[in-house]
Amino acid sequence: MAHIQFVDELVREYLLYRGFTSTVKAFDNDLKADKDKGFRVDKIVEQIVHYINVSDLNGFKDYWSHLDVLVFSKLEIHVQPAVRKLEYSLYKLYLVTAAQSTGGARNERITDFLSKMLPELQGQTEWRDWFMLPFIQKPEENPSFSLYFTRAWQDSVLVSLHNLLATVFQCMPQPTLTSYESDAAMVKRLQDKLAAVSGKTQPQQTEKTSPIGHQSRLSQYSERLSGPLPLVDDFCAVPSEQLESGVREAKGLRGLLRQMGGSPVMGRKASRSHSQN
Known part of the structure; x- marks a missing residue:
């Protein structure tokens, strides 16, 4: 959705032409605080990676909740499990990144995550082993965790997030101006x-x-x-051969995305709104 930035410039130019200087200031402030990053998928992924790298769990959850309200909650019901699976994969990436920290910050970041997420994760079988992570000295060599410490798995999670956002943004109903x-x-x-x-x-x-x-x-x-030429996504530079091993968790989502293809995943809601009109 690279054209969004072009439309933003058109709106700003119009406001200046009309002499709405106070509106221009408010518009510029809103653009600076824009959580949607102008619907630029690479910037959204970059923001999520930042929260993971600095172990900002609250920031990550708040940002994901924003995306959930803006995008994911509007998807059709059969897509929701795939979105939830991707969210859990990002949680695991969060823990893997924390486990690779040096010094005393390692266990502190892991225990902080597990204590805050305990009410949500404790009843799920797939998370049972993860509560043992603070007590394992070399989790990258442990059979239960070795997959998650591979670069292939970590890249596959980010590529899946990138593909999902790109597909959803492509299918979202657009305002008339765009x-x-x-x-x-x-x-x-x-x-x-x-x-x-x-x-x-x-x-x-x-x-x-x-x-x-x-x-x-x-x-x-x-x-x-x-308008301007479409943006080139950073993740298209990830070699495909790096993703051929250790990506069991991402295969289901990528298959779903292939099935979705160019079909509007929100078509049901769009058609419903047209019928109401």
Whole structure:
């Protein structure tokens, strides 16, 4: 959703044009505090990784709750288990990162996490071994934890998070102001049709009826609507061969994402809202 930043600039330009200086200041402040990062997936993943690296559990949970309200709670019910599984994988990544800390901070960060998450995790079988993590000297060599300390598993979790967010943002209903991309595509189709017709009828056309002027205006309008080039996601640089081993927990989610493909995961809700209108 790289076009969001372009629309933000258009809104700011309009406010300045109208002389709404106080509104511009409030708008700029809101942009600085924007938790959605302009719907830039790489920035959202970067923020989550920051919380994990500094062992800020409260910050991570607050940020995930924000994403849950904004995005995940609007997904269809059959997608919710995959989102929950990814959340737990991020919790495990949090613990693995804490276990790799040096000095006394290691056990302190682990015990702090387990004590705060005890009410939520204690009844779940998959978390039973994790409560023993503070007492294991070399968890990366322990059969119960060795998988989670591999770079392949850690990368797969972040790639799964990145793919999920990218897919969901792509399917989210867009406000009217951001529909300029579809307008640009429509103009491009009309321009192509006009060029095709022009090629067929060129021998019979005179200078007076030539559509070149119309084509020029359509071209300018299309370029204006097209906006900036789409962003390149950082995680596309992760070699695929690094993800072929030790990714058992992420396979289910990636399979789900492949099934989702280009289908709108929120189509049911969108169609419901249209029917109400």
